[in-house]
Amino acid sequence: MTDMSGSTGEVVVTTQSFARYTDSPWRVFEEARVPARRSRFAHPLAEDELVREAAGAAALVVGLDPVTAKVIGAAPSLRVIAKHGVGVDNIDVAAARAAGIRVVNAPGANTTAVADMTMALLLAAVRRIVPAHTSVVQGRWERFFGPELAGRTLAVIGFGRIGQAVARRARGFDMTVVAYDPHLPAEVFAEQGVRAAGLDECLAAADVVTLHLPLAPGAPPLLGRAELARLRPGAYLVNTARGGLVDEAALAEALRDGHLAGAAVDVFASEPPDGSPLLDAPNVVLTPHCGAFSHEANAAMGTTVATDVVRVLRGLPPVNPVV
Ligand SMILES: NC(=O)C1=CN([C@@H]2O[C@H](COP(=O)(O)OP(=O)(O)OC[C@H]3O[C@@H](n4cnc5c(N)ncnc54)[C@H](O)[C@@H]3O)[C@@H](O)[C@H]2O)C=CC1
Numbered sequence: 001m002t003d004m005s006g007s008t009g010e011v012v013v014t015t016q017s018f019a020r021y022t023d024s025p026w027r028v029f030e031e032a033r034v035p036a037r038r039s040r041f042a043h044p045l046a047e048d049e050l051v052r053e054a055a056g057a058a059a060l061v062v063g064l065d066p067v068t069a070k071v072i073g074a075a076p077s078l079r080v081i082a083k084h085g086v087g088v089d090n091i092d093v094a095a096a097r098a099a100g101i102r103v104v105n106a107p108g109a110n111t112t113a114v115a116d117m118t119m120a121l122l123l124a125a126v127r128r129i130v131p132a133h134t135s136v137v138q139g140r141w142e143r144f145f146g147p148e149l150a151g152r153t154l155a156v157i158g159f160g161r162i163g164q165a166v167a168r169r170a171r172g173f174d175m176t177v178v179a180y181d182p183h184l185p186a187e188v189f190a191e192q193g194v195r196a197a198g199l200d201e202c203l204a205a206a207d208v209v210t211l212h213l214p215l216a217p218g219a220p221p222l223l224g225r226a227e228l229a230r231l232r233p234g235a236y237l238v239n240t241a242r243g244g245l246v247d248e249a250a251l252a253e254a255l256r257d258g259h260l261a262g263a264a265v266d267v268f269a270s271e272p273p274d275g276s277p278l279l280d281a282p283n284v285v286l287t288p289h290c291g292a293f294s295h296e297a298n299a300a301m302g303t304t305v306a307t308d309v310v311r312v313l314r315g316l317p318p319v320n321p322v323v
C-alpha cells in the first residue's frame with residue numbers, strides 16, 4: 001500500500017475489502033505514482049466519517065459506504081468516486097453528476113463469485129446444510145430431507161451478468177429457468193435458453209426465485225407482502241442482490257407461517273442487520289454480504305477500479321463509467 005496521507009490529491013480507499021487477497025490493486029496506484037491510502041477508520045464508514053475522509057481526496061474507492069450529497073458537497077477536490085463492485089445504490093450518482101464528479105464501477109468483476117454464491121446458498125437452503133452442520137457439531141445426528149433442484153423452476157429477476165451466470169448454473173442442475181428483465185431484448189433470453197416472462201408470471205411459476213437486479217434509489221421493495229403471497233406454497237427465495245428489494249418483515253412472516261419453505265439471504269435492508277426480523281426467522285441461511293468475496297473477484301474489482309481512478313486523475317475517459 002502507498003501511504004501518503006497528508007499529501008493533496010490522494011486516493012482514499014474506504015472499503016475494507018480492497019486488495020484483501022492480493023496487493024495487485026495497490027500496485028496499479030504505485031506504478032502510476034498516484035498517492036493512495038486506506039481510510040483511517042477500520043470499519044464501514046458512517047456518513048460523517050466519510051465526510052472527513054473525502055474532504056481532501058481526489059478520488060474515493062468505496063464499498064457500501066454512503067456517498068451522499070453531503071459527502072460530495074464536502075469534497076471540493078473530488079474528481080472520481082469508484083465503486084469497488086457493481087451496485088451504486090449507496091452513491092448519490094445524481095449529486096456526483098451535478099458536481100462534475102465521475103462515478104466508475106467494476107461490472108463483471110464479481111459475476112462468477114456472486115453466481116457461485118447464489119448456487120451455494122440455494123443448495124444450502126434446500127438441503128438444510130446449516131441445521132445439518134449444527135446438528136452434527138452438537139451431537140444430535142438429525143438427518144434432513146429437502147427437494148432436488150432437477151425439474152424445478154427457477155425464476156431469475158434481473159437478467160444481467162449475474163442473472164445469466166446463475167441461469168447457466170441452474171440449467172447445469174437440470175432446472176427450468178424463466179427470467180424477468182424489462183430492459184433486455186428477447187434475443188438475450190433465447191441465447192441463454194431461458195424463457196422471458198413478466199414479473200407476476202415468474203413469481204407464480206417459480207419453485208425458487210432469485211434476485212439479480214439493482215436497487216433503485218427510493219424505490220419500494222420489489223417483493224412486498226403482496227408479491228411474496230403470489231409465490232407458490234413451499235417456494236424458496238434467494239437474495240444476493242440488495243436487501244431493500246425485499247420487505248424483510250413480510251418475508252419473515254411468510255417463512256414463519258410456512259408459506260415459503262426457505263430463504264437464503266446475503267444482503268439486508270440495513271447492514272449489519274441488527275434487529276432484522278430475518279435473524280430469528282425459521283429456515284433461513286444468512287451470510288454477511290460476501291457474495292463477491294472470492295479471491296479472483298477481489299483482485300479483479302480492485303485492479304479494475306484502481307485502473308479507472310488513475311485514468312480519470314490523468315484526464316482520460318474511464319473504461320467503466322457510471323457517469
Ligand atoms: N451480494 C453481493 O456481494 C453482490 C451484489 N450485487 C448486486 O447484484 C446486482 C446485479 O449485478 P449484475 O448482474 O452484475 O448487474 P447487471 O447490470 O449486469 O444486471 C442487472 C440487470 O438488472 C436489470 N434490471 C434493472 N432494473 C430491473 C427491474 N426493475 N426488474 C428486473 N430487472 C431489472 C437490468 O436490465 C440488468 O440487465 C447489482 O446491482 C448489485 O446490487 C452485485 C455484486 C455483488
Ligand SMILES: O=C(O)CCC(=O)C(=O)O
Binds near residue numbers: 087088110
Ligand atoms: O463487496 C462489496 O463491498 C460490495 C459488493 C457488491 O455488493 C456489489 O458489487 O454491488
